[in-house]
Amino acid sequence: MKISLLTLFIACGVGMSFSACVEPVCENQVLREISSPDGKKIATLFSRNCGATTSHVQVVKIRRSGTNFSGENPTTYIFTMRGEHKVDIRWLAGDQLQITRPQYADDIFHEVNVWDGSKISYAPK
Template identity: 35%
Template sequence: MDMPKKILYSWLFWGLVFIVCMFKACTFISEGMCSNAIYSQAFSPNGEFKAVAFSRDCGATTSFSTHVSLLHSNDNLANEAGNTFISKGSATLVNPSLAWHSNSNLRITFSNQGKVFKANKEYSGNVAVSYSENGS
């Protein structure tokens, strides 16, 4: 291989390595800036699943949001966004109420603070989720 191609491929290789490393670093830093504070949790009647309501704070440039994640009962809440429900406003304002009506049916009641970003109707094909706003 002639010298100019070696130099070009070397720059391309190291440039790609640099881009990948920067992407990983930015992802790590942004995830580390967020924190979750558990507001409440409720276990399914048979104890297989739990619903966890929590406030998520990702620093000064974003507002608080309320999340609900459905998890297997022995799993811990990860430092990530909710997998079932996300709404604008802290959990003390949104006031989510988690009620299991059966092993496979969860109802989330909340005070709408202006924007619901996620409201999944099922979890893992095993749990149906329904919603209602306080006062509705």
């Protein structure tokens, strides 16, 4: 069976488009990472970019010390904000994280107040 070059290009193009729709390729760039004062947890602020058709998202997540960073699981995010705003993180105590973010909340679409016993507070700029 002889397949034309055009048929092959069309099939590959459709295959690549389908795979991009099923699982988008996202890039995570760590902007800041700090350990809690007791050394048990790590807070990470990162920028997530999933391509030209979506906005950049700034994300904060906390993980236990000794575990590797991964930005691939949205259920672990404690804060998400669309766009490239000025966001900062700092530990106030071993179980208290403060996230400083813009005062207006139009681009904020996820804020968690407690994560695994740690209290999270938000300080608008």
